Structure formats: structure tokens, C-alpha cells
Amino acid sequence: MTASQLPTSHLVYDTNSAFAKVFIGLQLSGLIGNLVVLAIAYFSPVSRHISWFSFIILWILYSLGFLILFFSGHYHDEPPPFGLCMFQSAIIHTSAPSATAGTLALVFQLYVSVHSAVSSHAIPYQGLWLKIILILPYAVGAALVAMSLILGLVISSNTTFNVVEYCAVNQRIPGRVTAGLSIAFIIPVLIINCMIYLILRKHWSEFRASHLRQSRSLFIRASVFSVCAFMALGAGLGFFLIVYTASSKEPFNEVVAKMQLAYDIMNMFLSLFPVMVMLVFGTHKDILLRLLFWKKAYSISESSVPNISLTITSTGDVTQVSEELRRGFHRHLQSRHCLRWLSLRCQKVRVAWNLILNTSKDNPLGSLHNSLIAILDSEI
Numbered sequence: 440m441t442a443s444q445l446p447t448s449h450l451v452y453d454t455n456s457a458f459a460k461v462f463i464g465l466q467l468s469g470l471i472g473n474l475v476v477l478a479i480a481y482f483s484p485v486s487r488h489i490s491w492f493s494f495i496i497l498w499i500l501y502s503l504g505f506l507i508l509f510f511s512g513h514y515h516d517e518p519p520p521f522g523l524c525m526f527q528s529a530i531i532h533t534s535a536p537s538a539t540a541g542t543l544a545l546v547f548q549l550y551v552s553v554h555s556a557v558s559s560h561a562i563p564y565q566g567l568w569l570k571i572i573l574i575l576p577y578a579v580g581a582a583l584v585a586m587s588l589i590l591g592l593v594i595s596s597n598t599t600f601n602v603v604e605y606c607a608v609n610q611r612i613p614g615r616v617t618a619g620l621s622i623a624f625i626i627p628v629l630i631i632n633c634m635i636y637l638i639l640r641k642h643w644s645e646f647r648a649s650h651l652r653q654s655r656s657l658f659i660r661a662s663v664f665s666v667c668a669f670m671a672l673g674a675g676l677g678f679f680l681i682v683y684t685a686s687s688k689e690p691f692n693e694v695v696a697k698m699q700l701a702y703d704i705m706n707m708f709l710s711l712f713p714v715m716v717m718l719v720f721g722t723h724k725d726i727l728l729r730l731l732f733w734k735k736a737y738s739i740s741e742s743s744v745p746n747i748s749l750t751i752t753s754t755g756d757v758t759q760v761s762e763e764l765r766r767g768f769h770r771h772l773q774s775r776h777c778l779r780w781l782s783l784r785c786q787k788v789r790v791a792w793n794l795i796l797n798t799s800k801d802n803p804l805g806s807l808h809n810s811l812i813a814i815l816d817s818e819i
Contacts, residue, residue, distance in 0.1 A: 458703045462604045462710045463509055469713020470502035475730075476721035485725045490541075490548040490573060495720065497541035497576055502713045504530040505605050524606035529587035531605060532613040533580045536620035538712070540576035543624050546631045547572050553635055557642045579620065587613050604706065629669075660719050667715045670708055 477495045480487060507527040513519040551565060562568065591608050600606045607614075 458706065459604050462706055463506070465707075465710035465714055466502045466505050466509075469710070469717055470499060470506065472717035472721060473499045473502070473713060476717060476726060479726045479729050480723075483725045483729070485723070488548050488552075490545045490569075491720075493573060493576070494541045494545040495716070497538045498713050498716045501534040501538045504534040505709070508605050518600075519606060524600045525588070525591050525608070527606045528591065528600065528608040528613070529584045531607060532587050532617045533583040535617055535709075536583060536624065537576040537580040539621050539624035539628070540579050543628050543631075544572045544576065546628050546635075550631050550635050553638050557638060583613075583616065583620075586616065603702075660722075663719050667712055667719075670711070673708075 473495055477492065477499065480492070480495070504527065507530065508514050508519060508523065511519075511523055513523060518524075548569060551562060551569065554562060587608065590610060590612060600609055
């Protein structure tokens with residue numbers, strides 16, 4: 440089927456309208472911003488769970504799905520190519536449920552971490568649940584893509600599209616499934632957030648410990664993002680009502696055309712979510728310090744690894760090094776979080792140590808010197 444033969448509905452969006460420009464601008468901002476956040480976080484010494492990276496990747500794919508028509512060069516075509524519209528429609532009906540499932544995975548992993556910190560008993564089948572919930576967004580996405588393509592190419596012989604800022608197939612079933620699954624994943628996100636809040640409130644004194652600050656920070660960000668979850672819940676309910684309450688005898692494109700303003704507002708909500716992800720999860724201290732590299736050098740303290748100091752004192756030909764500091768130095772050297780911090784300081788310690796040894800050929804700490812040199816030369 441050629442581009443000129445593409446069946447479209449009566450709802451063909453004005454790509455030069457204010458709504459279209461704002462929608463594309465917000466989606467581009469979310470896409471670029473989250474790509475930058477992902478790249479910085481990947482190379483940061485601060486360790487993050489795989490669910491965090493999966494969460495960011497899913498929201499990048501979310502933005503990318505809505506921008507397929509824009510990036511294809513057919514954004515202003517009337518009508519766009521059929522294959523392109525079919526592909527984008529399948530991706531769009533997949534992106535929202537997959538992104539909300541990724542949010543659920545992140546919040547569940549946070550709940551597991553908080554629960555493990557205050558309880559000696561692990562959640563039953565904890566490892567299995569974590570694996571399932573990490574795979575869930577991608578399994579849901581694959582199933583929805585297959586469903587959309589089957590409905591659009593095999594079952595329906597007269598597939599049409601609503602061409603707005605993107606292509607959406609003119610069928611009720613994909614819209615209902617997308618809205619229903621999004622709501623089904625958002626509700627557990629809100630419930631688990633409440634459970635985490637109750638645990639934190641009950642054990643607040645324990646969470647004041649330094650090694651749990653990162654979990655507290657992530658919970659605060661997840662709670663802020665819950666505001667977006669309420670927005671998503673409202674948008675999902677609104678779209679679900681549009682596609683569910685419409686009369687089956689009335690063409691779907693006419694239903695949407697009658698609610699043009701409501702449809703525009705829901706599209707604005709859809710474009711805000713990636714930007715909120717970027718603002719909420721892209722403001723971790725280690726990420727900001729790299730974005731603002733010209734203002735302040737990065738501090739290793741963000742990685743939740745305590746600072747180490749190695750003191751070498753010399754009185755005449757006798758050099759004393761605390762065994763406790765030596766053990767602490769070796770222990771923290773093994774941590775991959777300290778690699779960048781230690782790379783410069785190891786050189787300084789080694790130079791200072793050699794200078795001290797050169798002051799006396801008969802230094803009694805030669806063996807200690809050799810052991811420290813071996814530690815400094817060893818791979819982490």
C-alpha cells in the first residue's frame with residue numbers, strides 16, 4: 440500500500456499547531472535529557488541497581504516511540520506511509536504499559552532493599568520476584584507489539600489511523616488494553632510507595648545511618664515521581680473512558696474528534712512524563728556534579744564510601760604506619776567506588792614512601808614497604 444493509499448481518519452492533526460510543537464518539544468527534551476542521564480550514570484562510580492537503568496531505558500524508548508514519525512522525515516506528509524504508521528502505532532501502544540511496568544520494577548526493588556535493611560527475614564522467593572519483575576516490562580512490550588500488528592495487519596481488513604503528532608491505529612481494542620494495563624501497573628506503584636513510607640516512618644532512626652542514605656534519596660525521588668503516577672492514572676482513566684464508553688456503532692475517529700480538547704490535554708500529559716523522569720532522577724548529586732563540571736570537582740563522598748586517610752610519620756630513620764590504617768587502606772582499595780579517588784592518591788603515597796625509604800638504606804620497614812607496593816600495584 441502506497442502513501443497516497445493510506446486510509447486515515449478524519450482526525451488529521453495540524454503539525455504546525457501550538458499543541459503539536461509543545462508535544463514534540465517536550466518529547467525531544469525528555470529523550471535527550473534521559474540519554475544524557477543514562478550515559479553519566481553508567482560511567483559514574485556510584486553503584487545503581489539494574490532496575491534503575493532499565494527504568495531510564497524504558498522511558499527513553501517511550502519518548503522515541505512518539506517521535507518515530509517526526510524523525511522519519513514524513514511528519515508533514517498527508518498521509519504518512521502505511522508501514523511507518525503501523526509500526527509507530529504498535530510501539531506507542533506498547534510504550535506506556537512498558538514504562539509503567541518499569542516504574543513498578545524500580546519501586547519494588549526499592550521496597551526489597553528497604554525491607555532487607557530493617558528485617559532479618561527476606562521476602563519469600565525474593566530473587567525470583569526480582570527477576571520476574573525486571574523481565575515484565577519487556578515481556579509486556581513484546582506481547583503488545585505482536586497484538587497490535589496482528590489486529591492491524593491480519594484481523595482487520597480496513598485499518599485506519601488517527602494521524603496526530605503521531606500515528607495511532609483507529610481501533611478500540613489496542614487503546615483499551617494500553618490504558619487498562621497502564622492503570623493496572625500504576626496502582627501497585629502507589630501501594631508499594633505507601634508501604635515504603637510506613638517502613639521508613641517506623642524505623643526512621645535506623646535510616647539515619649550513612650549507608651542507607653542512598654535508599655532514602657531514591658525513595659524521596661520515587662515519591663516525587665508518584666505525583667506523575669497520579670497524573671498517569673488520571674490520563675489512563677480518561678483515555679480508557681473515551682475508548683470504552685463510546686458506542687460501538689460510532690466510528691472511533693468521530694468519537695476522538697468530538698473530544699479534541701480532551702485528547703490534546705491527554706497528549707500533553709503523555710509528553711510531560713519523560714521530562715519529569717529526567718528532572719527527578721537526573722538530579723542525583725553525582726550526575727549534577729558532572730553536568731556542572733566547570734563549577735565543582737566531583738567528590739567521592741557521594742558514593743557512600745567513607746574517606747580514608749593514610750598518615751606516614753618519620754622520626755629520624757624510623758617510619759611508623761598504623762596497622763589499622765593499613766588494613767583500612769587495603770579494604771577500601773578493593774572497592775570499585777574508590778578507583779577514581781585512589782588513582783591519584785596512590786601515586787602520591789608511593790612517591791612519599793619511596794622518598795622516606797631513600798633517607799636510610801637500612802630502614803627496618805622494608806618488608807612493609809614491599810607489601811604496600813604490592814597492594815598499590817594489584818588490580819582491583
